[in-house]
Amino acid sequence: MLDLKAYLFTLPAVAQPNKPHDLSPPxxxxxxxxxxxxxxxxxxxxRPDAAKTDQWNRGAYLVRALGHCGECHTPRDALGGKKQDMELAGTDSGPEGGIIPNITPDGETGIGRWSDTDILNVLESGLLPHADYVGGQMGEVVDEVTSKLTDADRRAIIVYLKTLKPIRHQVRRKKTAPSAY
Ligand code: HEC
Structure with a gap:
């Protein structure tokens, strides 16, 4: 961040009034x-949880901090904050109105029946268990983030996801043709 600031401050100064914010009150x-x-x-x-393994803590750090998985996969309350008790349980109103699947280990509505390899495939290449590929926003996440992780990091994510509280929460499923991704 400091390097970004250092770069921005080397740019020539332009005297132009800023545009007013166009967000409606409040x-x-x-x-x-x-x-x-x-x-x-x-x-x-x-803060690592000392009661958990290093691998779990690595996964938790990647999912909660660096990977921002919850920014999309956790539903939000009326003020736009993430619902803490619904971590990664999916939402019908994700960014840009997207449908974001439940990735807690619930067997019916989440990914509880997926094997480690199923999850690994999604993170590595976007391949879903039914031989489709993830599209849209998750396609970008796979492309830009999870496909570039080390195998150890992807496995740490899986370990963490599997220990989440299974939350029964059905989000609508897209019924579209396989994406072009
Ligand atoms: C920018 C929003 C966004 C972020 C950030 C994001 N996802 Fe996703 N994720 C999606 C969407 C949308 C889908 C559904 C894609 C599809 O089916 O085409 C999805 C699908 C998935 C699936 C497949 C689930 C299923 O039932 O099909 C897994 C597993 C997954 N994401 C894990 C993760 C992990 C782990 C992270 C963090 C590293 C993450 N996602 C970050 C939007 C996101």
Whole structure:
């Protein structure tokens, strides 16, 4: 981040008034961000859980921090905060209105019946168990993030996902033809 700032500050200064925010009230009221942060944001580094293995902690760190998996896979409340008790349980109203599957280990509505290899395939290449490929936003995640991880990191993610609380939560399924991804 500091390198980004250093670069931006080397650019020539341009004297042009900023555009006004086009968010409708109250979303444009900056002071409210501190309220939102008090509700949903805990600053500080990831704190490993000493009761868990290193592999689990690595997975938790990748899923919760670096991978931002919950930004899409966790449903949100009316204020736009992630519902803590629904971690990774999927949502019908993901970013850009997308349908985001439940990836908790629930056998009916989540990925509880998937083998480690099934999950590994998705993270590595986007291949789903029924021989389709993930598309859209997850396609980008696979392309830009999970396909570039080491195998050990992908396996740590799987270990972590498998220990999540199984949450029964059915999201609508897309019934589209295989994506072009
Ligand atoms: C930008 C939003 C976004 C992010 C971030 C994201 N996903 Fe996804 N994920 C999706 C969408 C959308 C799908 C459904 C894709 C499809 O079926 O075409 C999906 C599908 C999946 C599936 C397949 C589940 C199923 O039932 O088909 C798994 C497993 C998965 N994601 C794991 C992860 C993990 C692990 C991370 C973090 C490293 C992650 N996702 C981050 C949007 C996201």
């Amino acid at each position: 979303f444009g009221w900056r002071a409210l961000v501190s309220v939102w942060k008090a509700l949903y944001f805990t600053p500080g580094p990831y």
